[in-house]
Amino acid sequence: MNFTQTDLKGCFIIQPKIFEDNRGYFFESFKGNLLSEALGYKINFIQDNESSSKYGVVRGLHIQRGEFSQSKLVRVLSGKILDVAVDVRKDSPTYGKHISVELSSENKTQLFIPKGFLHGFSVLSETAVVFYKCDANYDPASEDSCHPLDEELNIDWKVPVEKMTLSDKDQNAKRFSEFNPY
Numbered sequence: 205m206n207f208t209q210t211d212l213k214g215c216f217i218i219q220p221k222i223f224e225d226n227r228g229y230f231f232e233s234f235k236g237n238l239l240s241e242a243l244g245y246k247i248n249f250i251q252d253n254e255s256s257s258k259y260g261v262v263r264g265l266h267i268q269r270g271e272f273s274q275s276k277l278v279r280v281l282s283g284k285i286l287d288v289a290v291d292v293r294k295d296s297p298t299y300g301k302h303i304s305v306e307l308s309s310e311n312k313t314q315l316f317i318p319k320g321f322l323h324g325f326s327v328l329s330e331t332a333v334v335f336y337k338c339d340a341n342y343d344p345a346s347e348d349s350c351h352p353l354d355e356e357l358n359i360d361w362k363v364p365v366e367k368m369t370l371s372d373k374d375q376n377a378k379r380f381s382e383f384n385p386y
């Protein structure tokens with residue numbers, strides 16, 4: 205399992221080691237000790253989420269604040285997404301910057317996103333099933349969000365705008381200029 209720190213400190217791209225043979229493949233999809241070693245601190249994942257979405261769906265950009273703030277470990281069980289993390293950590297030298305990483309059932313790449321980041325993804329395949337671990341429970345009262353098409357963030361979701369599907373909540377999300385740092 206290979207951990208690569210990204211341009212946004214604390215966000216890691218994780219590439220599991222795949223074992224292929226005439227039966228198919230095997231890989232360890234999560235190793236708590238190796239993740240803690242790479243991060244330099246311990247993570248205690250307590251909730252797993254799965255969602256399925258069709259091509260062009262953009263979910264995000266979401267965050268939970270306070271005691272329910274979440275780190276996430278994201279991977280794709282089928283299809284392909286563009287996974288996006290935006291640094292909203294107050295005083296971070298990369299505040300407002302984002303990374304985008306293609307995650308697919310084919311490349312088996314994972315993205316670790318620490319607390320203090322907005323998270324979202326777009327679906328680049330016909331459908332995609334996304335699975336992610338969280339280290340805090342879902343708490344709607346702690347949720348905050350930012351519009352995925354905010355001009356200041358300038359995220360290329362790799363989906364034409366006319367083909368995008370957003371939830372009502374995301375369509376009505378605030379602009380980044382109105383967003384309070386984490």
Ligand SMILES: Cc1cn([C@H]2C[C@H](O)[C@@H](COP(=O)(O)OP(=O)(O)O[C@H]3O[C@@H](C)C(=O)[C@@H](O)[C@H]3O)O2)c(=O)[nH]c1=O
Pocket residue numbers: 253255263264266267323324325342371373
């Ligand atoms: C996120 C979440 C939603 N729900 C419910 C609330 C709602 O009725 C339904 C759909 O919720 P949403 O529209 O918020 O789902 P979605 O837009 O997929 O929200 C998710 O987006 C990605 C990008 C994230 O990073 C996640 O943390 C989460 O915010 O599921 C839960 O019960 N538990 C959860 O953990």
